[in-house]
Amino acid sequence: MAASTKVRVLELYSGIGGMHWALKESGLSFEVVAAIDINTTANQIYRHNFPHVELLPSSIDKLTAAQFESWDIDAVLMSPPCQPFTRMGKKRDVEDIRTKSFIHVLHLISVVKKKPRYILVENVKGFETSEARQRLMTTLTQCSYHYQEFLLTPLQMGVPNCRLRYYLIATLAPNGFSFPTSESILEDLPKEASHWLTYNQPSCDQSRDRSTPTQNGDVCDASERTLAEAGENLRQVADETHQEYRGCQRLKHFLETQPCEYFQDFLLDDKELTRFVIMDIVQPSLKKSACFTRRYGHFVEGAGSIVQMTSNVNAVEAVSKLKSRVVDLPERPLLGEEELALLRDLQLRYFTPQEIANLLCFPAQFELPSELSRIQKYRSLGNSLNVHVVSLLIRLMTL
Numbered sequence: 001m002a003a004s005t006k007v008r009v010l011e012l013y014s015g016i017g018g019m020h021w022a023l024k025e026s027g028l029s030f031e032v033v034a035a036i037d038i039n040t041t042a043n044q045i046y047r048h049n050f051p052h053v054e055l056l057p058s059s060i061d062k063l064t065a066a067q068f069e070s071w072d073i074d075a076v077l078m079s080p081p082c083q084p085f086t087r088m089g090k091k092r093d094v095e096d097i098r099t100k101s102f103i104h105v106l107h108l109i110s111v112v113k114k115k116p117r118y119i120l121v122e123n124v125k126g127f128e129t130s131e132a133r134q135r136l137m138t139t140l141t142q143c144s145y146h147y148q149e150f151l152l153t154p155l156q157m158g159v160p161n162c163r164l165r166y167y168l169i170a171t172l173a174p175n176g177f178s179f180p181t182s183e184s185i186l187e188d189l190p191k192e193a194s195h196w197l198t199y200n201q202p203s204c205d206q207s208r209d210r211s212t213p214t215q216n217g218d219v220c221d222a223s224e225r226t227l228a229e230a231g232e233n234l235r236q237v238a239d240e241t242h243q244e245y246r247g248c249q250r251l252k253h254f255l256e257t258q259p260c261e262y263f264q265d266f267l268l269d270d271k272e273l274t275r276f277v278i279m280d281i282v283q284p285s286l287k288k289s290a291c292f293t294r295r296y297g298h299f300v301e302g303a304g305s306i307v308q309m310t311s312n313v314n315a316v317e318a319v320s321k322l323k324s325r326v327v328d329l330p331e332r333p334l335l336g337e338e339e340l341a342l343l344r345d346l347q348l349r350y351f352t353p354q355e356i357a358n359l360l361c362f363p364a365q366f367e368l369p370s371e372l373s374r375i376q377k378y379r380s381l382g383n384s385l386n387v388h389v390v391s392l393l394i395r396l397m398t399l
């Protein structure tokens with residue numbers, strides 16, 4: 001491909017356009033010639049951000065080889081539905097109707113005359129042991145692709161958010177990739193990507209309005225440390241002192257800077273507060289948050305972290321003691337007014353959709369249409385991907 005020509009991209013399962021934003025961040029010269037998704041809300045967000053892309057609101061099973069060939073595709077980027085492979089789900093894999101379209105895409109790749117030079121697949125951890133992945137491998141091998149698989153989390157790239165995901169990049173370049181590949185799934189990016197990590201990390205900070213944009217992500221004062229220690233047992237995904245994640249920026253750089261009243265709407269109500277034992281409660285000075293899923297905003301367990309807005313150490317200590325008292329009881333006791341008052345003092349709130357977009361490394365230009373409900377926004381973001389991680393993989397793939 002001549003250096004001056006644009007890479008023609010087909011974005012499948014395009015959702016809110018995470019792949020498209022990752023392409024932009026990667027610096028690749030590209031054109032998304034078509035995007036396809038069946039979800040109305042996701043499509044509304046995609047169109048709002050990329051009004052000029054041909055977005056097909058139809059099922060990928062209906063895509064024909066002729067249509068595929070008419071687009072003259074150089075790259076296919078796709079995040080097929082992950083429910084058939086998730087740890088929490090039934091893991092019905094290729095038996096799940098939601099995998100049908102992915103199998104169809106593999107068929108299309110194997111029959112079209114001009115095969116896409118590049119393929120990128122994103123899915124949940126769990127996909128790597130599936131039959132669907134076996135079929136992907138078979139198709140790629142039969143079509144002479146070189147490929148590399150990864151299991152990566154944004155924490156490895158300095159972003160304080162867990163989102164361990166399976167990735168595959170493939171190329172038809174005769175000599176394969178320009179980094180050493182392995183048959184095993186890599187759990188780190190090759191050293192060829194290391195200088196992009198250091199280069200890209202600060203861009204997360206500069207691109208949006210944060211409280212201390214010039215501050216190094218590692219700055220944490222004594223009172224923040226005391227507060228963090230007091231609330232240690234309120235975490236579900238603790239351990240940001242883990243060597244690997246020390247380089248992460250602090251969550252405060254990803255939070256919105258708004259007057260207190262703005263966050264009133266995001267405060268947990270009393271019913272939600274009573275479930276505090278199972279929540280991952282984070283403070284802005286910490287370096288790790290839980291993975292935000294599509295259930296965030298109406299489920300407090302395993303759907304993402306909750307922000308603690310108070311900086312009152314006594315308030316945090318009181319709730320920490322309350323948790324120690326009740327956490328191992330065979331049955332959760334009903335909380336009285338006094339205990340609820342302690343919990344209210346923490347000023348616990350949900351991350352806002354904008355803050356989740358920030359943690360997923362969507363750039364400042366990304367917009368969620370204001371007419372969408374908060375739950376629609378959470379659901380769409382929870383289904384999406386980490387833009388920064390994917391942009392690094394696109395760079396590696398096309399290097």
Ligand SMILES: C[S@@+](CC[C@H](N)C(=O)[O-])C[C@H]1O[C@@H](n2cnc3c(N)ncnc32)[C@H](O)[C@@H]1O
Nearest residue numbers: 013014015016018037038039059060079101384
């Ligand atoms: C994991 S999400 C992809 C998210 C996307 N990468 C993003 O950045 O938002 C999977 C997407 O596949 C879409 N989808 C599922 N089955 C589909 C099908 N048969 N045809 C088209 N889209 C489908 C869903 O609507 C959902 O938006």
